[in-house]
Amino acid sequence: MNCKTMVIELENYLDEELDPSLRAEIEQHLGKCKKCRLIVDTTRKTVQIYCNSEPAPLPEEIHRRLHDALMKKLRSKNCQC
Amino acid sequence: MSTRNVQPVKPHPLPSQVVKEDEPALVAAAKSGDLNAFDTLVNRYERKIFRLAQNITQNKEDAEDAMQEAFLKAFEHLGEFEGNSRFYTWLVRIAVNQALMKLRKRRPNQVSLDEEIDTGEEMLPREIEDWGPSPEEKFKQTELGEILNEAIQDLDPSFRIVFQLRDIEELSTEETAEMLGLSIPAVKSRLLRARLKLRQRLNRFFRRSDQP
Numbered sequence: 382m383n384c385k386t387m388v389i390e391l392e393n394y395l396d397e398e399l400d401p402s403l404r405a406e407i408e409q410h411l412g413k414c415k416k417c418r419l420i421v422d423t424t425r426k427t428v429q430i431y432c433n434s435e436p437a438p439l440p441e442e443i444h445r446r447l448h449d450a451l452m453k454k455l456r457s458k459n460c461q462c
Numbered sequence: 463m464s465t466r467n468v469q470p471v472k473p474h475p476l477p478s479q480v481v482k483e484d485e486p487a488l489v490a491a492a493k494s495g496d497l498n499a500f501d502t503l504v505n506r507y508e509r510k511i512f513r514l515a516q517n518i519t520q521n522k523e524d525a526e527d528a529m530q531e532a533f534l535k536a537f538e539h540l541g542e543f544e545g546n547s548r549f550y551t552w553l554v555r556i557a558v559n560q561a562l563m564k565l566r567k568r569r570p571n572q573v574s575l576d577e578e579i580d581t582g583e584e585m586l587p588r589e590i591e592d593w594g595p596s597p598e599e600k601f602k603q604t605e606l607g608e609i610l611n612e613a614i615q616d617l618d619p620s621f622r623i624v625f626q627l628r629d630i631e632e633l634s635t636e637e638t639a640e641m642l643g644l645s646i647p648a649v650k651s652r653l654l655r656a657r658l659k660l661r662q663r664l665n666r667f668f669r670r671s672d673q674p
Contacts, residue, residue, distance in 0.1 A: 384586060385585070385586055388585050388586055388587070388658075389585065389654075391654060391657075391658075392650050392653055392654035392657065393650070395657075396635075398635075416590045419590050419591065419592055420587055420590060420661075422592075422593070423590075423591075423592075423593050423661050423664075423665070423668070424657050424658065424661045426593055426597060426598075426668070427657060427660050427661045427664055428629045428657060430597075430598045430606075430610065430664075431610060431614070431625075431629055431630055431660070432629055432630060432632065434606070434607065434610055434630075435509075435603075435607075436509040436510050436512065436513040437509070437513070437607055438509065439508050439509050439512055443512065443526050443529075444508065446526070446530070447504070447508060447526075447529065447530055447533060448501075448504070450530050450533075450534060451500075451501075451504065451533060451534065451537060454534050454537060454538070455497065455537075458538075
């Protein structure tokens with residue numbers, strides 16, 4: 382295991398999709414390589430920060446137009462009944 | 463560089479904040495004609511679906527149209543939703559289709575999700591610095607939102623959409639591959655590159671300030 386192989390397997394490692402032997406090799410490498418530990422740590426934080434990020438509030442006019450469109454759809458559906 | 467982190471970082475499942483417990487009940491009520499239940503689902507997901515559409519189309523008007531059409535289609539076809547997947551995943555699938563149609567209409571010759579990726583690119587990150595335990599706390603919510611948005615907009619479209627679906631919408635690799643018509647290795651490869659590129663772009667904001 383070297384740094385390049387570790388980076389290639391990073392996605393599978395973060396998503397826990399590695400077979401146990403390769404995982405053990407990576408963890409052994411991480412125990413010795415501070416650079417790779419930082420790569421794993423900062424990449425994981427990148428994913429977590431995006432995953433936890435809240436979308437910006439929807440502008441009021443966009444929210445209103447969406448609900449108007451749904452009401453219109455609902456009325457036309459009711460008319461067909 | 464900090465020397466505190468001497469143990470390997472143990473992976474743990476990424477957090478899930480997408481589905482609330484009452485979603486199946488709301489969907490069932492909406493299917494039986496309870497419009498307030500559907501309205502609750504719309505209010506819950508409109509911001510996320512708009513962000514998704516905006517990240518795909520890169521255009522506010524197209525994103526609004528795609529979002530509207532997605533909710534209208536979901537409403538119209540709610541009876542066909544069988545509950546084999548999460549309602550949110552079903553809604554995302556509809557929204558992705560609508561957004562990709564808008565994008566292809568606007569840029570018919572520029573949108574290809576299955577282009578070969580240059581595998582000769584050096585993947586080893588250049589800037590490797592410690593970010594500390596909670597780097598995002600250095601910023602106010604709105605400022606953080608701008609930083610994250612700017613970084614993701616800089617990604618290649620085929621990387622951005624895969625990252626959006628896998629790491630923001632929390633779809634599985636298989637769901638993402640199926641939704642985008644990509645192979646599983648192609649999704650994994652794009653996701654890895656997207657994560658590394660975003661890590662690199664965020665580094666200057668999040669690195670510990672006591673580093674050179």
